[in-house]
Amino acid sequence: MADGTLWTWTVQRFAPKSPPYVAPEGGFRPFALGYVELDGEGVRVAAVLDVPDLDDVHIGMRLSVKASAGVPRARPCPANPSATAAAEGPGGGTAARYEGAAAAPPPGLSPAPLIERVRQTPPGPVAS
Known part of the structure; x- marks a missing residue:
């Protein structure tokens, strides 16, 4: 097991193609997927987020x-009980996460270098 910081994420709101996906008992439920940057390694791992x-x-x-x-699994660190409370900021709730300082990524997690690299990459051939 390794600890890290969530770099980016999304929610899978529809069932993936089957096969290879096998729906759990009780049917499909939306789930989160993200890239977790592992501490001290600079490696980002794709994982299902068990929240x-x-x-x-x-x-x-x-x-x-x-x-x-299959895919690695990630869950909030037990050593960090503020995993959700700290993000809520003053006033709490989802909206607070996207206003002011709460919306800024932590140091070292800025997407700016990636965006610049994408801008400089020439387009490849388009598959038909």
């Missing part, structure tokens, strides 16, 4: 990543 509430997911949250059959 009780999708509204609690935010860039910069601390996660523990564990290898599993």
Whole structure:
């Protein structure tokens, strides 16, 4: 198991193609996926985010990543009980995460270098 910081994430709101996806008992439920930057390694790992509430997911949250059959799984670090509360900021709730300082990514997680690299990359051939 390794700890890291959530770099970016999204929510899968529809069932993936089957096969290879096998729906769990009770049917499909939306789930979060993200890239977790591992501490001290600079490596970003794609993982399913095992969180009780999708509204609690935010860039910069601390996660523990564990290898599993298939895609790695990540859950909030038990050593960081503020994994969700700190992101809510003053006033709390989802909206507070996207206003003012709460919206700024933690140091080292700026997407600016990636955006600049994408801008400088010449387009490749288009598949038909």
